[in-house]
Amino acid sequence: MGSIVIAIPEGEGSVSVPPIKEKKNKFVDSLVHVISFLGENKNRNDVRKIIHSIKVGIALVLVSLLYLLDPVYTQVGENAMWAIMTVVVLFEFFAGATLSKGLNRGIGTILGGGLGCLAAALAQEIGGVGNAIVIGTCVFIFGAAATYCRLVPSIKKGYDYGAMIFILTFNLVVVSGLRAEKIVQLARERLCTIVMGFVVCIFTSLLVFPIWASDDLHDSVTSKFEDLARSIETCLEEYFSIGSEKENRPKFSFNSCKSVLYSKAKDESLANFARWEPWHGKFGFSYPWEKYLQIGEVLRDVAATTLSFKGCLRSPRQSSDTLRASIKEPCEVVGSSLAWTLRELGESIMKMRRCQTVALIMPKLKSMRQELSVVVLASPSTIGGQVQNSDGLEIASFVFTLMEIIDKVEELTKQVEELGELASFLANK
CATH class of the missing domain: 1.10.357 (Tetracycline Repressor; domain 2)
Structure with a gap:
């Protein structure tokens, strides 16, 4: 008896079976999407x-x-x-x-x-x-x-x-x-x-996916350096913007500085919990968590000083663009150097490596202080001569605030260096 082959034409009645490879690719894409979603900060x-x-x-x-x-x-x-x-x-x-x-x-x-x-x-x-x-x-x-x-x-x-x-x-x-x-x-x-x-x-x-307070404290302190560096850069950009640039630029909110300023209670709580935690990961026994609190205090001083820029940026008595332009270049150099120093210090703590404090950062801070001193002393007629007209008061206040930040960053550099010694940070190659 012969076999009969019935051909089923493709059409409305046909059933299409998706390739297995396509289903697998969709599953992999979904899995990657979920992992990326969970991995976002x-x-x-x-x-x-x-x-x-x-x-x-x-x-x-x-x-x-x-x-x-x-x-x-x-x-x-x-x-x-x-x-x-x-x-x-x-x-x-x-x-x-x-x-x-x-x-x-x-x-x-x-x-x-x-x-x-x-x-x-x-x-x-x-x-x-x-x-x-x-x-x-x-x-x-x-x-x-x-x-x-x-x-x-x-x-x-x-x-x-x-x-x-x-x-x-x-x-x-x-x-x-x-x-x-x-x-x-x-x-x-x-x-x-x-x-x-x-x-x-x-x-x-x-033992089941532990959540360590020490990791949170470590990340919280290191993130403050980046927040303050970005705040200083943004303040300088807004201060020296002129004309249409100032009108189109959104006003700086100082939220990053405020979050650093109000972080004391959280840091103390995390440090208290971290002292009880056993050895894990990169943190050994008797880790100097107290030094993190001291660094946090100096960071809050830097944040408070940076907040004083608000008076210069929001004051109704703004100095002229010409007067600001006379100090723009040295102040921008100092601001970028301060931001670089803060990022270097934050990266040193984050990677737990010794920062080249004495060889590089400390001389750079001293030279920044000298540059600002030269700006004030070299042009008394520009700044000091305008004090009676209240035009130079705001400029003098701005320069003085920058010098205060330099002093705080210098103290911060010493604290980070001491942390590296107490925590036995690796030497930076």
């Missing part, structure tokens, strides 16, 4: 928030197994709730913050529970009316002392949470009214479940 913070949320969910699932698994539940019982509470309270965005709160909570719980057991045992030995007197006295003394310690700046900065947990634990144990042996048993069981929750938090925070 503006989306980096959103991605980290998602990662943190997923990590908290994982930690809650792990610690909930104390309730869900019967063999484990028979060992810990209702105290498993303390482990869940520990995860909810301890888990922070940064790994250092989680470790800091966990250790503070552990130390506060142990000290508060131990002293509370001793006080409760002493009250039981005395008995009668003396029981209430001893408990009230202990609660007053330890509660007042711990509260006073929380007000000390050095303790409040790193151990405020531990002091609060100490007060809470001590009062719960002392005022519980149970017998001393039951108090010890209850404290031991709850401490074990708290340790379980703490271990889950640390395991998830440090």
